[in-house]
Amino acid sequence: MKVKKKTAMLVSFTLGTLLLATTALADIATKSGYDQLKDALKVTAEQSSEKFDSFTMDLSIAMKDNGKTLMTENEIRKYNRSMSATESLSSGEDLTRGKHNSQVYLDKTTMIRVSDSDPTYYVTEFTKERKEETFSNPFKENRAEDIEKIADAVVGSLKDHVVVTENPDGSKGLAGSLTEVQIPSLVNAVASFQMKQEFDGRQDNLPHLTKDVFVKEVKGTAKVNKDGVLESILGTAQLSGIDDQGTVHEVTIEVLGKLSGINSTTVTKPDLSGKTVIKNIANSDNSSSEITSPEKFVGKFKNDILIEKNNKFVKVGERFIEISQIDNETVTGRYYEVFKPGYEEYTTPNRDFAINAKRANEKNSSDYEYTTSSGIKGNLFFDQYAGKIFLNGRTPSLGSLIFDSTFNPDVE
């Protein structure tokens, strides 16, 4: 009897262990639909940024309220990785703005923009070749891994809602749908709160939802081809709520993404012949604050010295900056003030000094710093886009004078 009991215990314990171990292994080996979707996304992002020479991405969004279309947006992006060129065509329609569409072409040296509201082609030519990648893999970004972990935790038990159907040709179909009961209350509450902010009545084409807002349904389907690349993904979300008049609104948002024309997409530069073209030259390196052809700042810049008198602004004189030499390292010039006859009483000391400014050492700073002979420090900033000079100096009290740090070119 004693032996029998021990054997029984041993047998049942072994049985339990075996059962646990085998199913655990089987469970780890089986990839949930959610994991397969994630894999497909990763493969697609990697192939698009490293392997495919060219491809077309098509993204559409539509929003409907009780079946009435509120807004549609469509964007077709053509990528050519070997030429580093992209072309995007976007079009859309909404209730307030009506139809609109625009086109942007971008390659290593040029950017061309045009839209139907303004038939002018805006061409930007870059002085240096751009080094940016045509399509960068979002999964390679620094925080991608952390974000993935957070997403996994949030999705949690919803992972199993994604159903996979395998087709005989090796392609896969993924589908999933969640209704009210299946969406965790907290997720539903946070999502509906976010959506409610969108429908706050500030945009007149959207319904103003005030009460009983909740996410009714979320659906999605995706197609993965035999190479594991995501070919299309469609998501639909339905939001329900009541507006201030008591009408029930069912707002549907549909998002469709498609990837096509792998290695067979052609990106064509718009033909500019016979079109109105506005050209502009830019430094492609955005982080650099270098002034292109700084000589343009040589000359006289001025602004008015104003005072407030009897509730009116009265001009009492002019401030001048004269730049005699400028390059991307140093600036020399002079600052002085000239008062109109009768207003000389406002003249303050130390307001006429030579400027010997040097570019600040800090990275990305485009300020030129100077110290006057009387020991006052200040700096100059040249705004090449607005054609203005900004002067920031620690100036002694100005009394009733109104100080203006912006200087415009004195071109007359």
Added chain:
Amino acid sequence: MAVFQAALVNEIEKLYKKKKALVAVLLSLAVIVLGQLVIVGVRSGFGLRGAGSLEFPMLVLSVVVNTVLPLFTALVAIDSFSGEFSHNSMRITLTRPVSRFKIYTAKITAIVIFILATLLLLLVFSMLVGFIFNTNSATLDSIVRTLFSYIVSLFPMIVLALGIVLLANLFKSGISVFFVSILIFIVLKVLGVVFSQYSSLFMTTQLDWYNLFLVNSFPLGKIVRQFLIMLGSGIMLFTAGLYLFDKKEF
């Protein structure tokens, strides 16, 4: 069988006479009341629905299976074993002409009945509250799914109870069992988040396995795997606990 029945009735009566079971029930009801207050607050404050008549029982379940229920399962299980060890009342139980296996099984059955009773009580009350206070969103399908979710939540709870019983037979004092259980619970929860790809193996993730019964496509494979994992660990924990209980000297 008659002997086992007598032992079971004995255990249930002991459980029933203790205040802990009552406190557990009251606290569960408090969760319902508090949950409904939060929903009402969210509804009038933010203008969100919060939860419909059938989402409410699910909301209550998702809160209770991760908080009140494991806590009181632990308390009841510890009381039934460690409590009796330290009060020496286990000797009285063992002097009866009942085998240790039967006593052990009777004790566990009593705990299971306690969990089931709490779950059913929660189901009834949360459904009532849900229907009275919230917008009606019920369909026959969702009612069946809700019922199922409550009932299947019993299984991971049993595994949890068996784990705690094993600990109660391992350690002498009830307090150390309680704290070790809580520590393990938290560690498993954290591991479930960090190693989310293996999360289905952790006992704490299985507490949420009722979600599988809500999936439209009814993922049978996944349900069977999860059930077998629970069954396997349940058998292991039961046998290990029984071995210790059988060897114990009083």
